[in-house]
Amino acid sequence: MTPLELWTYSIVGLTFAIYIGIAIWARAGSTSEFYVAGGGVHPVANGMATAADWMSAASFISMAGMLAFGGYGGSVFLMGWTGGYVLLALLLAPYLRKFGKFTVPEFIGDRYYANSARVVAVICLILASVTYVIGQMTGIGVAFGRFLGISYEMGILAGMGIVAVYAILGGMKGITYTQIAQYVVLIFAYTIPAIFISLNLTGNPIPQLGLGSTYIGDDSGVSLLAKLDQVVSDLGFKEYTTQVMGSTLNMFVYTLSLMIGTAGLPHVIIRFFTVPKVADARYSAGWALVFIAILYTTAPAVGAMARLNLMDTIQIGPVGEETGNLVYDERPDWFKRWETTGLLKFEDKNGDGRIQYYDDKNAEFAAKAESFGWKGNEMVTVNNDIMVLANPEIAQLPNWVIALVVAGGLAAALSTAAGLLLAISSAISHDLLKGVFMPQITEKNELMAGRLSMIGAIILAGYLGMNPPGFAAGTVAIAFGLAASSIFPALMLGIFAKRMNKQGAIAGMVAGITVTLLYVFQHKGILFIPGTDFLLPDMGMGANWFFGITPEAFGAIGAVANFLVAALVAALTAPPPEHIQHLVEDVRIPRGAGAATGH
């Protein structure tokens, strides 16, 4: 066993032991403990658990890479995935906490006085959560496979096993306390390498300030961002700080979709049912965002600095001179290690034994490159995800830091997977079973049903992780698109529009999902089956035909469709019954919020 493997096994093993210890201590004895941790979680503790619940393998592993290669364009993820908490805190969380039930579909079913509305909400929830959980499972498999020397499938089995222990035993209660531990692990794992790298490149240990400081790698005295802009544009890439994603309109709509999608994700919303009071729900959302912001404001520094390090590793001298490019045989060890995973790939196109990494799609620069004897970009694959995982190796940090990053990535994936699995299993045992099919079920049997559906959900997630369907890459689009276009508008209208009735809400949800899915399917195939995409260029429907908006960004358009259809249908049909209007008035006022119940 190499020293790195020894470190990795020790640190990952230690964190897993902690999670199991918590699971045994925090067993659930009632449905209230299983669904909402008994409703007694301190707002700061819930904020921390929410942060871990929310920050997934995508936030931890992929986001810095998306920033590194997307530059300013990557800002949509930063603003979109944090700005949603403002909507959640101001428009949803306090009122849903006041309503005081266990699940999100339960609110929709009661508010719209129809089991059909509840079932539509359950379907949206399960679709969004299952697609989302696949990403966590593949993240777990990759982390195990790369660093612990075991196979991808074994890695997923290990991940399933650990989640099973605390999610089945403890339900929301076990998940809450493990998520707190997982937050601590992941935030240290993320910030420690960032501090070292910021110190290396700028002399400032605080990454948020380092990104705005002077670069100390040479004596030019320019800022780090100016240096990065220079280095990438010298090789034909777009300037880092001004590179947009698609167009300004696309960035606007994409950010909006991520924000309302974030506010509408059920596994995040149910975390706010666990605090004792309405006032706690308001503060708790603020604390959640504080804990999230620590990672999200560090990520831009990690992305920019990793990009600069990567460019400097390959382009070691002036652009165009033969000695300016790294000799392939002299590449560093981390380069070799990542090549074996296929996430990093080199192809010596001009046969000079040196690495040329530049933008060969930039016609102007490609012409110049040809005069140097370059025959195309030779770094044919540089996967986004390696930026965080390889970052400590690129910066030559000690082995324990690398091991900590692995434990952090696993913590991020496990905590989010557990939250999603709880949302799925409570929708099945509480909304479908108790709510619709077996209203007479006893609490003891419902708790058993909750545990059984948890087992089923874990097996399904594991299976999908090992056999990821073709649409795994479109996961983000579909989960956020569904939440944004169905759940968020239904919840918001339920609170802010007293006149909204069941016809309006159901028609709105159906319209929102349909519009979003049609656009996504048009680009990516019906149900993501390859070859069934159906863009109609003759009718003016080329790629991104709707004002240049990408399918990932389309949830906001679906939400607009939802709001419009709901308002129109509600105006043409009878207002909701008197007692529903009273219910709406009641959720608007904090007084009288008891602990969440299932009745």
Next chain:
Amino acid sequence: MTPDKRADYWRANLRYLTVLLIVWFIVSYGFGILLVEPLNAIHLGGYPLGFWFAQQGSIYVFVALIFVYAALMNRLDKEFDVGEE
């Protein structure tokens, strides 16, 4: 609680929401996206200002907005005597 007082409480809440959401919109969609180019002419240390709002500033403001709202609503709950015991 009388219907009139209920309505007053809700109107005050909506006023807070409107003001805070306008700020939410301005720092992200305004400064971070629509006005990013002109703002980038100004620098905050090594950061172009528009870029800073998009990748740092907007997030700090989001955090502040939630705590401001929670504090305002706590005060409002007391004023209207609708808070929890």
